[in-house]
Amino acid sequence: MSLTIACASSAVAKVSEQEAKRLGSDLTPTGALAVGNAAGTIPAWTGGITEPPAGYKVGDFHPSPFPGETTLFTITAQNYKEYAEHLTPGQIALLKQYDPGYFIPVYKTHRSASYPDWIYKKLKENATAAILLEHGNGVKNTIATSPFPIPENGVEVIWNHTLRFRGEQAESRAAFVTPTQDGSFTPTIMDYEYYFTYSQPGMELADIDNKIFYLRIKIMAPAKLAGTLNLVHETLDQIRSPRKAWRYEAGTRRLRRSPNLAYGTDFPNGASLRTVDQEDMYNGAPVQYTWELLGKKEIYVPYNAYKLHSGDLKLADIVRPKHINQELTRYELHRVWVVEGVLREGIGHVYAKRRLYFDEDSWHILLTEEYNSDDKLWRVSEAHTINYYEVPTVWTTLSLTYDLKSQRYLADGLDNEYRPINFSPDLNIKDFTTSAARREAKR
Template identity: 55%
Template sequence: MRSHLIACIALLSFGFSGQVLSAVSVAEAQRLKQDLTPVGAVRGANASGSIPEWTGGLSEAPANWREGQVEVNPFPNDEPLFVITADNMHLYKDKLSDGSRKMLSQYGPNFFMPVYQTRRTAAFPERVYGKSYENALSAEVLDNGNGVRNTITTSPFPIPKSGLEVIWNHILRYRGEEVSFRSGSATPQVDGSYNPVVTQYEYYFAYSKQGAELEEIDNKIFYLKTDTISPSSIAGTITLVHETLDQVRSPRLAWRYDSGSRRLRRSPNLAYETDLPNSSSLRSVDQKDMYNGAPNQYDWELKGKRELYVPYNAYMLHDQSVKPNDVIRAGHINQKLARYELHRVWVVEATRRTGIKHIYDRRVFYVDEDSWQILMSEEYDEAGNLWRVSEAHNISYYSVPAFWTTMEMTYDLKAKRYYIDGLDDNYPAYDFEPGYRGNEFSASSARRAARR
């Protein structure tokens, strides 16, 4: 009895009051083959039919797309059903997040939200669906909340009972086994002028590799290597990250090669509230991919589900003909290229734990039920004011298939500036089969690559 009481107190002190940290029953898991999709979304349509039934997603590429090409728009004839503006947003307030309403009011009339027909395109390989079912029966959050066990390949908790489980679903969602791509980022000035930074990304998702077992991947989720291509002043800068599953037991490992010093150094502070490199202090490291890293700085509360207008099927922004100058505008992106749809999202609120230092006191995340991708988030300062609003514009990548971001941005409402990543300047399509080996992501390998 005494040991049980101590365990309960420990959980409460970490903010897990009322949370269920264990796997679901066989009967409940069967819902993934009945009224829920294989990843845990509601399979059926909503009451009005404005959110349709999920019928498998975009599991096959459009007929006019070929392997190796940049993804084409599968819905080229779609037109907006209506456009939400600062003047009419009161008509849609129950379907708008606080962040969307703030963007409309602060930047209207130039910031508007074109709303299109809802297309439930998220799809994944059959083996991922099988692992999702197995994870539902076995996955557990570790007692300290900073990791999971008895899970592999994809999101651990397709039928979540807590905010922490939803965040782990995002962190561990399936994004393929490996991928190589080039992307541009920028931090436009108030007048819209900018200097892009071009980066080559190489990911190796150890957790999602076919045949992987949790005990064999050495507590690693993925390996990431980035190489700055331009501008010339920072070209050749290399960052290497080993993303760990339990980052308190075994913190994220990171190295950075500075072309000026020509040395590869450990970067122990590349986490949490640290400024994201090349973001002009407009985004923290843990905002990359909308949220990443150990969840131990916040208490996580699952607020339930909402139907919201969210960024979705962003094939116009992804189109190879769209250049950075077509996207970037003063204060925000060119909203004519954005696409919003009505989707069901999980709402998770993160409140900074007592005694923890972080620039964000409170954060709200809106997580897609069909993919576990965070679609939008709101970041609040210590005074309780909405400070930043983040959006992830996503597409289905046909060759995998996988649903993932093509462009992310964080809007700073105080500075009236933003950080954007995912700009395309005629770069090649994402390569989801580059043929990496795990040892290519060692520190010694990065050091050799930097010296070439």
């Protein structure tokens, strides 16, 4: 299966009512195959996690629903060829380059992804109503969650990730690190606040003012960056109305527009290890690339990363030279959609090609590979996800970008020494105005 979308001259049609009836039948409500695989190594989806483990309380770090499970086997640079059909080029590159410390511990597969019932209802409504706008720059007739549960091309799959349900609002404190090759690091500690306009119950597309979400990030440490604040208004059609971003720096005491906080710009304070459009694995308007849907594959992907999520860990337990502590990771065999993007002629970006791997059960991107202009693999990213029971939703607990040239990496979302995401922080859309950002920055 290979489908390509170039610069379409007209909107792409929605699926038929008959086809949409597959959702909740042979397809899950999110559009995944409901059945397991023929080998029995991927089970059927039976609803995902619908109740948290005994003893869990909202506000706790999320305990594993699979306590006591041990690895089925471990993939290394020595034996990877036995498992190569279920590995990506990026994973093989990491195994080879960082042998013997980097390995892939494989566990039993659990299709744990779940969403609220009202999101499943919206997915079915979106399937028959959502339309991809001209050139793939946005969507219409959709709300709350992924617009194309039965996708027909690569751009629709990308929008499924961009607009997937992550709750109605969220607040967290977490660190990101960019360790040197010897493993030393200074954490940058950030407070995050999200207000997902697109996913507010009862909201219609006409009500959201072309905004997917509002985001406010305040740096708490180190001291030289403390007080820096970023405000982002993420737009749906970024060609009609580009992302709006502002930055407040304590040294200048001014809130200024950040027009370049998009696409291939370096991630702020990220040691030039990640671009802005790699945040959340991939973000922004997909217009810079021609995207091809390569179909589905069964891949060993990071999944159910409850061990990495633990509040009993310190950052030093996770961070290692050149890569994280792989003893704390968990990989499972899952079906993923594979989408490849080739940079359009005349467009400037540091990545000439990118390959994205989307979880069929959640639409979350789990792996990415970025290539330079010589078609050489440059960077590999992983999203270690969990099911957040109290929503429920699938979201990253730790994201990683490995730079194969510099042999360094960026790890983002390290909340272990702080607190897990709070999905009920009682935020208001008024908290994300520029005047509110100035008040917050000066506290």
